[in-house]
Amino acid sequence: MATPMLNGAKNLNPNCGISSKYCFPKKDSVSYSSNYISSTRRSFVPRCSSTAGGSSSSSRPASQPRFIQHKKEAFWFYRFLSIVYDHIINPGHWTEDMRDDALEPADLNDRNLTVVDVGGGTGFTTLGIVKHVDAKNVTILDQSPHQLAKAKQKEALKECRIIEGDAEDLPFPTDYADRYVSAGSIEYWPDPQRGIREAYRVLKIGGKACVIGPVYPTFWLSRFFADVWMLFPKEEEYIEWFEKAGFINIQLKRIGPKWYRGVRRHGLIMGCSVTGIKPFSGDSTLQLGPKAEDVKKPVNPFVFLWRFFLGTIAATYYVLVPIYMWIKDQIVPKGRPI
Numbered sequence: 001m002a003t004p005m006l007n008g009a010k011n012l013n014p015n016c017g018i019s020s021k022y023c024f025p026k027k028d029s030v031s032y033s034s035n036y037i038s039s040t041r042r043s044f045v046p047r048c049s050s051t052a053g054g055s056s057s058s059s060r061p062a063s064q065p066r067f068i069q070h071k072k073e074a075f076w077f078y079r080f081l082s083i084v085y086d087h088i089i090n091p092g093h094w095t096e097d098m099r100d101d102a103l104e105p106a107d108l109n110d111r112n113l114t115v116v117d118v119g120g121g122t123g124f125t126t127l128g129i130v131k132h133v134d135a136k137n138v139t140i141l142d143q144s145p146h147q148l149a150k151a152k153q154k155e156a157l158k159e160c161r162i163i164e165g166d167a168e169d170l171p172f173p174t175d176y177a178d179r180y181v182s183a184g185s186i187e188y189w190p191d192p193q194r195g196i197r198e199a200y201r202v203l204k205i206g207g208k209a210c211v212i213g214p215v216y217p218t219f220w221l222s223r224f225f226a227d228v229w230m231l232f233p234k235e236e237e238y239i240e241w242f243e244k245a246g247f248i249n250i251q252l253k254r255i256g257p258k259w260y261r262g263v264r265r266h267g268l269i270m271g272c273s274v275t276g277i278k279p280f281s282g283d284s285t286l287q288l289g290p291k292a293e294d295v296k297k298p299v300n301p302f303v304f305l306w307r308f309f310l311g312t313i314a315a316t317y318y319v320l321v322p323i324y325m326w327i328k329d330q331i332v333p334k335g336r337p338i
Contacts, residue, residue, distance in 0.1 A: 093269040102273035106210035108132035119185020123151030135159035183212035205281040217267030229314035247276025259329035
């Protein structure tokens with residue numbers, strides 16, 4: 001069964017029942033550095049969750065339309081974002097401390113491990129990987145040549161294999177890698193379950209997948225912009241995707257910028273690190289239908305530009321949120337909630 005393993009276990013919602021009914025801790029009162037949620041059950045069915053400030057988010061499918069949802073939109077979004085990604089986006093959402101904290105559960109404990117970094121982009125996450133694994137054993141994959149061009153400029157990544165590819169259709173053989181890492185990519189996958197299934201396929205038996213990504217907000221305005229922009233999964237969705245793909249020993253570790261002081265009501269672009277172990281060799285037994293998106297299908301240019309414009313506006317909101325939280329952190333005395 002799924003059981004909480006939290007230092008902040010006292011913050012579990014007392015109204016959520018017992019036994020098989022699993023409840024998440026209050027999202028604004030946890031310690032990122034030691035906060036884990038584990039699951040060893042194959043059928044994870046969350047019954048309830050507590051949310052900050054009494055705000056509750058309604059259930060919505062991963063397939064809900066978002067404006068930066070399709071691969072072509074993400075391609076062009078990062079065509080421009082790659083110019084400032086390491087200098088503007090990372091300092092507010094994905095710091096070096098957060099990266100190292102998020103990669104810790106991946107168990108990068110051998111320099112000879114074969115690692116694939118899916119959606120590796122500019123190589124920021126890969127820089128954390130090559131601290132523990134020889135660069136020659138690491139492959140960076142991304143659909144954006146503009147992002148990968150930035151990765152190729154990093155001296156520490158010169159020996160990495162850098163290729164273009166699709167997270168939902170990986171160009172690696174089955175049972176290929178010891179570790180699968182993907183950070184800040186799942187939010188652009190049209191079908192997250194397919195991407196997690198691919199992670200299972202390419203891993204060797206006993207290999208570990210580590211997916212790092214956003215978490216869904218509870219504050220109404222943040223929730224609105226999250227839904228407009230891209231996919232912000234709920235914590236239980238990550239666990240469900242891993243379990244359906246066939247992973248075992250699944251753990252979810254919460255992360256976030258230090259100046260947020262544990263606040264999660266606005267959602268986080270990098271909010272959790274989810275890991276799971278592949279128990280058997282071969283492909284996943286999970287059967288899926290046709291891919292959710294045909295990238296070769298013609299796109300109406302006017303619809304594309306309109307969606308891209310609205311999605312970019314929504315993204316701007318999340319550029320401002322960490323600035324707002326940093327200001328609050330500077331103003332509100334330490335030890336008091338913000």
